[in-house]
Amino acid sequence: MRIETAGTVVVGSGIAGLSTALALDSCVILTRSDLGSGSSRHAQGGIAAAIGPGDNPAAHAADTIAVGAGLNDRLVVDAVTSAAPDRIRWLEELGARFDHNGSHLALGREAGHSARRIVHADGDATGAEVMRTLVAAVGTRAGIDVLAGHDLIDLVRSEGRVIGVLALDPVGDPILLLASAVVLATGGIGQLFLRTTNPREVTGDGLAAAARAGAELADLEFMQFHPTALAVPADPLPLLTEALRGEGALLVDEQGEHIMEGVHPDADLAPRDLVARTVWRRMQQGHRIGLDATHLGEQFPERFPTVWEAAGAYGLDPRRRPLPITPAAHFHMGGIATDVRGRTSLPGLWAVGEVASTGLHGANRLASNSLLEGMAVAARLARDVASTATLPIMDQGRLEIPADALSVDRDRDPAAIESIRKTAWRWVGIIRDAAGLGAARDLFGLRGRTGLVERNLRAVGGLVASAALVRTESRGAHFRSDYPALDPAQAHRSTVRPDVAPSVTPAPRSRI
Ligand SMILES: Cc1cc2nc3c(=O)[nH]c(=O)nc-3n(C[C@H](O)[C@H](O)[C@H](O)COP(=O)(O)OP(=O)(O)OC[C@H]3O[C@@H](n4cnc5c(N)ncnc54)[C@H](O)[C@@H]3O)c2cc1C
The missing domain is CATH 1.20.58.100 (Fumarate reductase/succinate dehydrogenase flavoprotein-like, C-terminal domain)
Structure with missing residues (x-):
């Protein structure tokens, strides 16, 4: 078996992995598929940041906690929401081009947010722009090596400490990469479920x-099950961003009846879990549910180009008819338990992004908080890794990996x-x-x-x-x-x- 060494190995190259790599002085990124793969580049709605007039991180934190159903970790919520404005500036400095209204960033509104605070790019293609920016930035860093087309199999331990990873290289041969710090950034678990918005590489490996x-x-x-994925024969299912409902789109049944009427004071912008259950129950009763955005008319293609393209691929025209929808597995609030520095319970192992569970989201995630979390924790994680004394690579005679x-x-x-x-x-x-x-x-x-x-x-x-x-x-x-x-x-x-x-x-x- 090929054996190599690295200072820090970052597994995964979505927003969490690349933000971590950029914040570290040097590292090896080991990633499935290509650099920038994962859910991040498919993100539509945007990134939550309290930067609008009259808004502030305390209000953002309060909204996060209101949606989290009593399980948020207050300290993590405060740390992440107060880091948001700075993380947006960081992305802009790296070259991200967000949508503007005149000289100000254009801010969208999404369910659960008490203010317009969603920074977005190209309408509903925020993830693509953010990942374009991060991939380009990684390309300029001499200290970052990339092992693309590699799949993590398992962590390697020695005497209770994580000291590296066992992976498959692009031709399927095993490779042992020994490191003084391992960072898991492998994303969520959406592909566990038959219906999901998560791309095929998101299989819960980390x-x-x-x-x-x-x-x-x-x-x-x-x-979290997103209430509005496009009900078409595809895997993953195209997402119909919540920003559509933020702009007035309504959930209707085949008779045109507004199904969220009287269910919650915020109607279509009620918390995602309630909307998803309402849609699912109606579907179980034999109804066909659609998202009616016909009021947007000719603005639709420009404001929501990603959704427009996905619908068009199946011959659907959202300017004229409601789009058929189904709930779909979307985001995992749970994960590897970490603190806000990404530290796990195992020495030598950090985790960041959707694979981790910091307590930011509690029992339910506030829309557009996850791209933010990946960036905010990555910055602290990198400082923590750098401040942790580098231990020598352990004696290979005592490596522990699962038997199979x-x-x-x-x-x-x-x-x-x-x-x-x-x-x-x-x-x-x-x-x-x-x-x-x-x-x-x-x-x-x-x-x-x-x-x-x-x-x-x-x-x-x-x-x-x-x-x-x-x-x-x-x-x-x-x-x-x-x-x-x-x-x-x-x-x-x-x-x-x-x-x-x-x-x-x-x-x-x-x-x-
Ligand atoms: C369609 C869609 C829209 C979304 N919209 C928004 C939004 O508007 N705002 C928001 O905040 N959040 C949104 N989310 C959620 C958000 O995109 C994710 O939570 C976030 O991008 C996760 O980032 P990540 O870096 O942790 O993981 P990912 O971006 O999923 O990256 C995981 C990485 O790990 C790699 N990987 C996986 N397994 C292995 C393995 N065995 N070995 C090596 N590498 C591996 C993958 O290839 C990938 O590079 C959306 C999600 C989806 C699916």
Whole structure:
């Protein structure tokens, strides 16, 4: 096996991975697919930052907490929301071109935000512009080496410390990369579910690897389902950004009846979980639900070019008819438990972006807070890694990796993967109960083949189902039909130590 060494290895090249790499003096980026792959470049709505007249980070923090259903970590919320204006400036200095109204940044409004504070680019193509900027910046840094087309298999440990990664290189040969610091930035778990907005590379690999290495995980049961993905035969499903509803688009059934009327005072801009459940229940009753943005008329193509293009690819014209929609798995609030510096419970391991769970989002994410989180935590993480004394690469004689790691390959069994995704969608999806969660947990526990993706989807599916089974209440994005009410006694973040049963426990205080 090829063995190489690096100071710091960053796994993943979305906004979190690239922001971390740019903040470090030097590192190796090891990434699946191409540099800049992942959910980040598909982000539409934008980045939340309290920079408008009369707005301030305290209001942004209050909105984040209001949506988070009592589980946000206050210190993390304050740290991230107050970093937002500076992170926008940083992106502009790197060359990002955001939309303007005259000399000011144009600010959009999204659900849960009490002010216009969503910075966006090219209308609804914010992620593409941000990632174009970050990829270009990485290209100018001599200290950053890129290993594209590589897949993380597992973390390598020695005496309780993470000392590197085992990966597959582009031709499928294993490579051992030893490092004094490992940063996981592998994104969320959307591809666990049959219907998702997340691209195909987002399969929960970093979360699964961290679990196998024994890292503490948090809030795994909280998966956000976006109410409005375009209901077309595609994987991933094209997202219909919430900014559409921010600009007045309405959810209607096939008769044109406005389905959010009377459901919540904010109607179509109610919290995502409530909107997603309302849509899903109506669909289960046999209705076809659409998003009616016909009032935008001829402004549509210019204001929402990404949605316009996606709809056009399926012969749909949003200027004339409501677009058919379905909820879809979108964002994982849970992940590897970290503080606001990205520190995990394992020495030598940091995590950032959607793979991590800092407590920023609580039980539900406020729209446009996740691109921000990736950048805000990356800056602190890089300082933390730099200030941590570099330890010598450990003696290779004592390396620990999971027993089956060396037989993992890239083979995909499409039928097995589809079956996992259907199981997750049906039983670990928008509306859950004990019987379904228990069945899913048992099914995911079955050993599959050695394919990388199947191995990780099974691991993550089992962890999410187990955590969802333990939380016997409904809170934020986690809804149990057998426990439909919020239980004040469970107003705690949940933690999973993979070697111990999942529990709903008071969160450890953040170390900032
Ligand atoms: C369609 C869509 C629209 C969104 N819109 C918004 C928005 O407007 N505002 C907002 O704040 N958030 C939005 N989000 C959420 C946001 O985009 C993500 O939460 C965020 O981009 C995650 O960034 P990340 O860097 O953590 O992960 P990602 O951007 O997903 O990057 C993960 C990286 O890890 C790599 N990777 C995965 N597995 C492996 C492996 N085994 N080995 C090596 N590399 C691996 C991937 O290839 C990728 O490079 C949206 C998400 C989607 C899907």
